[in-house]
Amino acid sequence: MRDWLLGLMLLLCVPCPVQAQPDDISTWVALPPETLRGWRVEATAQRILITPEQPPTPQLQVREVLVLLTVAQSSLNWILEGMLPVLRNQRVRVGLTLYKLGTGREEQERMLALADSGQFDLIVAMGSDATRFLYNRFGNQPTPVVALCKAPELWLGFEEGASQQAKPDNMAFVSLSLSPDVQLHYLQELLGPLKALTVVYDRRNQSTVEVEAEAMRRLSARDGFQLLELAVEGKRGAEETLSEQLPRMARAMRQIDPDGRHSLFWVTTSSAVYDELERIDRYSEGIPVLGSVREAVREGNSSAVMSIGVPFKSAGQLSARYMLEVLGSRLPASRLPMGVISPPDLAIHLRRAQQLDIKLPFHFLEQASSLYDLDGRLVRQDGQPAVSAPAASP
Template sequence: MRMWSRSLLLASTCALAMLTAAQGQTRLADNSTAPLRGPILAQSEPAERVVPEKQPYWSWFRYNSSVLATWKIEADPADSNIVHAKPTRLGLASPQRKVLVLYPRASSAYDVSITKIFNVFEDKLLDAEVTIANFKLDDKLGQEQIAKAEADGYDLILTMGSESTAWLWSKYKNGKLPVVSVCSKDPVVLGQSPGYDQGSGTNFAFTSLNMPMDVQMAYVNELKPKLRNIAVLVDSKNLSAVETQSKPVVEYAKKRGIRVLELSVNDPANAQTELTKLVSAATAQMQRNDPDLKNSLFWLTGSTSVFKEIDTINKYAGPVPVVAVVPEIVRDGDSTAAMSIGISFESNAHLAAIYSVDILNARAKASELKVGVVSPPDIAISFRKVRDIGMTVPLSMFEAAGTIYDYEGKAVRVDGANLSKKSN
């Protein structure tokens, strides 16, 4: 397993930014130097600007608006399920590389991931056009995209989400183009990689949203050293979450004599109603061996249909803390988990983007890259929620947390950096 620290990821980006600035000053000082890229877009015919929310792709493809400062993003005129993105710094020049990103559907997790990928590609000055295609997990549409990518001279495919990764693995293992997984769960548990400390031996390079279970549970033990009950919340239809985020926790806890309550949502469209019954019943069961509920917790997996109902879960969990494996579920305000211990969509996407850049620049081979896991985990804490439920946070976890929201639910630390409050 290739363990990547968040500080290393940030340091590589900062170092490149300083180098880029120095190079920019050199070019400005030498007027005879030809532009690094093509003519600027301002020299071409100005196009009518359409706000992203009104684009035909917005129902399935979204990103942070800050991306538009460095990328030109356009819908394919012939297909609303295809989007083309090109760095504005390229101007009218043709990109040197072509990247295809395969989406299975819309997801807020993918919005975070693609935003980070755009940012890293820009930081690395990657000369690449990025095409994003929503193949809707349709075999025919997916095969058409692969064939077109090969015919049009694409250089790399990014699979967005576990569903896309599983589909492409079954259809394109040992294919012509290198593939990098992003926003996808543990490839070893899912049988896609032979081991963490070795490459796949195929055209696939894997990254993982999961962290080693013993490491993750060590943090849980620090939070609740006398843990008696753990209720695992998962979408039964989300097979990757079941296999990599639910079953391992269940097995780990049972081996250590911890009572496990498996709470599975069977109909994602009816998740709120199901969770109302499941969580309230679980809280009542926890009180049988933990009357004051001080040694119990809810374990929230990365199932979108489940974690988007965080308000419902909190309502019926009462004083029992909700701990998520996805850091993005801890956020400002009241609609938040109390804490998260896991790998964020953003950190994982950052690593996947670096893998992609290294492969495109011939610094690495997809077949040889070890499974990419960011370590230590992204810990996020909402002290507003912590106070509401009367939970205690160990000092060591407070110090290790990269993201913290204060008692008012406002961010005071983000990505390890403390935010200064503005004085009135």
């Protein structure tokens, strides 16, 4: 009891920073009605509460979960779209309290005090920065943690044969990314031996640099294709950088591969990049655009040809199952295996493939969980037939 009061006093004593407009998270959650069925959302600039509409009972109390997030607004909603239906109508009733983890020392100390206050049964780290923060500052604490981040087995040193670090007993991990070697296998089956690849990423997104960009450097050195890098500096400068640099990159790839049939632009999971997909497609100059994020493939004509990766919605579903397992188990969270979604999720846009004269292997079409037809309409979603709006004009 004394420790709980001490944590609460520390939380109250640390002054709340003045919230700048970019840190106002009150509008970050925008979910379809079906996802929100059975949930109540209350939002302020500092935090978002998502609680069950049905009141608790003596036999079924709400288990409180603190969510520290650093992911962008769009990916947050996709994760929640997968997470909330799994958490709904379960024998374990869950309430979520979402806070944005800032970069300032005082704000981070305030979040650490909140995590250590004893009022939460579980903490979810949503994004690589939040995972790194809790891994460094909250490892082996009594409160369990479920962390969603890109390739935790790589940058946390868990992969087989690497210098092993002991996983904190209180942490379980779900990966938001796919093995780059698997992605390259699919790319080579689609386009043949690669000659040139431009990886487009956000330099400010540390996990993207460490995991995705670095992986492409390794693969290009191993497999002999020419790697070009196009880095933006966050969302604010992405539009100008991409408009200026994309045509130059396309010309450089044409010099290596004049027909452009063995080259591509690779869109990473940086939100500053995939949010600019329409611009990337417009300036690609006939060179295919593919990516590791499902949301790069979309209705209409401005779309990637294909995505090969882990959809945020599926990661949300898996993380919800991990949350329920941790809340219902007395075993340490570290006993759960690394959460990896396999086989990879494919989303395919037939219209873009036809326009670029790309021949799709038949088993790609069989495996694809999302499929857009020759009119650019969504006809398969999550492996099931989809009802789509009328096709957009070319």
